[in-house]
Amino acid sequence: MPEPALSPHRPASALLTDLYELSMATVYDAEAMEEEAVFELFFRELPAHRNFVLTAGQDECIRFLSGFHFHEGEIDWLRSLDRFPEHFLRRLASLRFTGDVYALPEGSVAFPMEPAIQVRAPLIEAQLVETFLLNRIHSQSVLASKAARIVLAADGRPVMDFGARKAHGSDGALALARCSYIAGAAGTSNLEAGMRYGIPVMGTMAHSYVQAFEDEERAFERFCRQWPETTLLVDTWDTLRGVERVIALIQAHPGPGKLPVSAIRLDSGDLGKLAWQAREKLDAAGLEDIRILASSSLNEYRIAELLREGAPIDGFGVGTEWAVSPDAADIDFAYKLSEFAGEPRMKASRDKATWPGAKQVWRSWHRGSMQGDRVCAADEAPIKGSEALLKPVIEGGERLAGALGTLEETREHARKQLAALPEALRQPEQAASPYSVSISKQLEADKEAMLRRYLDER
Amino acid sequence: MPEPALSPHRPASALLTDLYELSMATVYDAEAMEEEAVFELFFRELPAHRNFVLTAGQDECIRFLSGFHFHEGEIDWLRSLDRFPEHFLRRLASLRFTGDVYALPEGSVAFPMEPAIQVRAPLIEAQLVETFLLNRIHSQSVLASKAARIVLAADGRPVMDFGARKAHGSDGALALARCSYIAGAAGTSNLEAGMRYGIPVMGTMAHSYVQAFEDEERAFERFCRQWPETTLLVDTWDTLRGVERVIALIQAHPGPGKLPVSAIRLDSGDLGKLAWQAREKLDAAGLEDIRILASSSLNEYRIAELLREGAPIDGFGVGTEWAVSPDAADIDFAYKLSEFAGEPRMKASRDKATWPGAKQVWRSWHRGSMQGDRVCAADEAPIKGSEALLKPVIEGGERLAGALGTLEETREHARKQLAALPEALRQPEQAASPYSVSISKQLEADKEAMLRRYLDER
Numbered sequence A, B: 001m002p003e004p005a006l007s008p009h010r011p012a013s014a015l016l017t018d019l020y021e022l023s024m025a026t027v028y029d030a031e032a033m034e035e036e037a038v039f040e041l042f043f044r045e046l047p048a049h050r051n052f053v054l055t056a057g058q059d060e061c062i063r064f065l066s067g068f069h070f071h072e073g074e075i076d077w078l079r080s081l082d083r084f085p086e087h088f089l090r091r092l093a094s095l096r097f098t099g100d101v102y103a104l105p106e107g108s109v110a111f112p113m114e115p116a117i118q119v120r121a122p123l124i125e126a127q128l129v130e131t132f133l134l135n136r137i138h139s140q141s142v143l144a145s146k147a148a149r150i151v152l153a154a155d156g157r158p159v160m161d162f163g164a165r166k167a168h169g170s171d172g173a174l175a176l177a178r179c180s181y182i183a184g185a186a187g188t189s190n191l192e193a194g195m196r197y198g199i200p201v202m203g204t205m206a207h208s209y210v211q212a213f214e215d216e217e218r219a220f221e222r223f224c225r226q227w228p229e230t231t232l233l234v235d236t237w238d239t240l241r242g243v244e245r246v247i248a249l250i251q252a253h254p255g256p257g258k259l260p261v262s263a264i265r266l267d268s269g270d271l272g273k274l275a276w277q278a279r280e281k282l283d284a285a286g287l288e289d290i291r292i293l294a295s296s297s298l299n300e301y302r303i304a305e306l307l308r309e310g311a312p313i314d315g316f317g318v319g320t321e322w323a324v325s326p327d328a329a330d331i332d333f334a335y336k337l338s339e340f341a342g343e344p345r346m347k348a349s350r351d352k353a354t355w356p357g358a359k360q361v362w363r364s365w366h367r368g369s370m371q372g373d374r375v376c377a378a379d380e381a382p383i384k385g386s387e388a389l390l391k392p393v394i395e396g397g398e399r400l401a402g403a404l405g406t407l408e409e410t411r412e413h414a415r416k417q418l419a420a421l422p423e424a425l426r427q428p429e430q431a432a433s434p435y436s437v438s439i440s441k442q443l444e445a446d447k448e449a450m451l452r453r454y455l456d457e458r
Helices: A019-030 A058-066 A072-080 A086-094 A123-128 A130-154 A169-182 A191-197 A207-211 A216-226 A239-251 A271-284 A300-308 A320-324 A407-419 A441-457 B019-030 B058-066 B072-080 B086-094 B123-128 B130-154 B169-182 B191-197 B207-211 B216-226 B239-251 B271-284 B300-308 B320-324 B407-419 B441-457
Strands: A036-043 A100-103 A117-122 A159-161 A230-233 A261-266 A291-294 A315-318 A333-340 A359-366 A369-377 A386-388 A391-395 A437-439 B036-043 B100-103 B117-122 B159-161 B230-233 B261-266 B291-294 B315-318 B333-340 B359-366 B369-377 B386-388 B391-395 B437-439
Touching: A019 A086, A019 A123, A019 B191, A019 B207, A019 B216, A036 A123, A036 A130, A058 A100, A058 A117, A058 A130, A058 A391, A072 A086, A072 B191, A117 A123, A117 A130, A123 A130, A130 A159, A130 A169, A130 A300, A130 A315, A130 A320, A130 A333, A130 A407, A130 B169, A159 A169, A169 A191, A169 A320, A169 A407, A169 B130, A169 B169, A191 B019, A191 B072, A207 A216, A207 A230, A207 B019, A207 B333, A216 A230, A216 A239, A216 B019, A230 A239, A239 A261, A239 A271, A261 A271, A271 A291, A271 A300, A333 B207, A369 A441, B019 B086, B019 B123, B036 B123, B036 B130, B058 B100, B058 B117, B058 B130, B058 B391, B072 B086, B117 B123, B117 B130, B123 B130, B130 B159, B130 B169, B130 B300, B130 B315, B130 B320, B130 B333, B130 B407, B159 B169, B169 B191, B169 B320, B169 B407, B207 B216, B207 B230, B216 B230, B216 B239, B230 B239, B239 B261, B239 B271, B261 B271, B271 B291, B271 B300, B369 B441
Parallel strands: A159 A315, A230 A261, A261 A291, A291 A315, A369 A437, B159 B315, B230 B261, B261 B291, B291 B315, B369 B437
Antiparallel strands: A036 A117, A036 A333, A100 A117, A100 A391, A359 A369, A359 A386, B036 B117, B036 B333, B100 B117, B100 B391, B359 B369, B359 B386
């Protein structure tokens, strides 16, 4: 894996924030509300039919927080709004993030009510970064979670990211390539992602290539001459005739040396049936080593179905489905104040369950498998034999050594996390019983006490 | 509207392309396939329950094409792959887009089979830009179409973009603010979008603000002191008590001068019922002018329902739903070769309907309302009284004067397009009969001739 040739991230703007963050911060400043706040970023419920969330985006958040600042031109623009006091603008111009941050390592599996990121910082700092943190953790966890399900469904067969064209902008395409790679994709078609992240790049031909030639035979022959051991797309005209042309091409190969073709790709029609028919033709010609790849609106359900039917498909290309995750296009992530000035805080609504105070999540393991999680107050005694999932990544505004893994390390972490999921949770279908996440007695007691106090007093 | 303070677009990389585009281009280069190709970018079918697509992204595509080039570092990285012939890399380094482009003006309503963009350029150029064009037109048309439905449902009431936190990356958040503004949103919470595009910015407070204070009364009072005529979020503890506190605050106002509060916002619970109760309390206190805004998982269906029930809501904040468009997270846009070297081309598959050759779309109008569209071969005679929708925007690689409207002009164009939709298509529900799009006899005849020829010969 080569090192990325350029910085893997474009500088992110502190101005990717909502106006209301600055409106609130102006009042915090006027009221000298400078004490430490604890905010936690978590989701309340899994999307329908989902068994877990594979969290991603922490890497970008850590880089953003440790480098947080407004550019001069941004302050000038804020000034042009004629809205904020000048001393506040000057404060913003020199504002840096000075707090502590705890996070689940990127590529960790998470369940409802488990903070993916916990920010402990002076109120203004912790408030201003809300929009960015939610933006990155939400969108990248949507991508990584969908990709994990698809990779699990492929059951060891390589899955390639073909989704750049359907992703949301350049950011979306880069995040898709990176998140799907973390989730176990074999590589991406996206060259920009290949350059920025060092992800293996893949891809050979589209239908337009074949159409641009007078006939398919010549299109194939010229392609193989340039790119021996390639993958030929065989369904532009007639899939099985396409396969026959591939066989003829290989048989006409003068050899020895590289075979002209190593795989064919099916991109339309009844993929299972066509894969069987293609396999038969290839095998009958003694070409058992030529692999069959499939693409065309694939997702975890369709891949699982094809493999259940025994379709002889050796690898998959996935595009739209993991670029936008249509079955769960959003996850209900929120960023909630849980403590301020040493006092626990919460939104007092009995139907939207949250718990006050800073938290830690403890995961119990048995023989390499996740057994259940417990959300506790951060100051509760460790649970013996369990793992504390939230790790320190930033201290006093400084990134800690080891806070960022390499992409390969993050991918390996995700692989182990997915492998440790109970088997029922690794299936596309919703598990009969969800993963166990319990709330500690202390948190429940704190919540009840707060609800009584707030609803009576306020 | 102030001019954007910075260039409204970050430079886009020509490397946002799929490896297969370069793999194919290498062969085109080797085979001296330098003739002009015509590619068309269109969708085959509307997403389920949708009546139209509001196209967006053309502006970025036009900027990208007219400035198309690989950076030196990108060529170096491609060289490091040890994959492409050196003469081809040198060709890429100096490659510019020299073709002609026709497009629907950004903010135009489109229907199935109607090209949003048509590229006529030497084959290599037209092939390499596929990924970028699809990426921008697809994602931004998804955003604009959802936003248009939501704005139509709000029936003249202002709708604010609160979606930056749930959008896909910075690009996604910027595109959401811009596309929703084109579709008629009143403004955005996203400051980066405000600075880049000059879109009005909006937003006052979150629950965390209220929670950070000892009590709601003080939180409100301090906020109004800083921001007179503000919007107060009243549902942190108990919505109706929150409304009573707002009334007390206004009544305690020494006046004359600005009122401390101009609106309240509801963000949880039964929005319709709470709006009625809040309205009654406000009106009883003589505060008929205080507006009621609502947010919380709103979409076009929910907004239409609230208004059908007569809920006294004066404006809406929308976030997640138009950031990811969960009910139609993708549209089946494709970029297809329709002509090469002066000959029509198509993918020969009877189940996936496409028509060969370069096209034009003619729209007929009656008293300011769209009556039906006809997709014709580009060289067919004009249809009298109809409008040719595809307009030239780039000629010989150069952007034409008037190819890009200002954001306000694009918004006004979209407003007129949406106003001209037949009434049934403006509703959230699927219209009983879809908008009429017919295919010209010449295109049908060309298609049948090609199918016969290809399926026989190839």
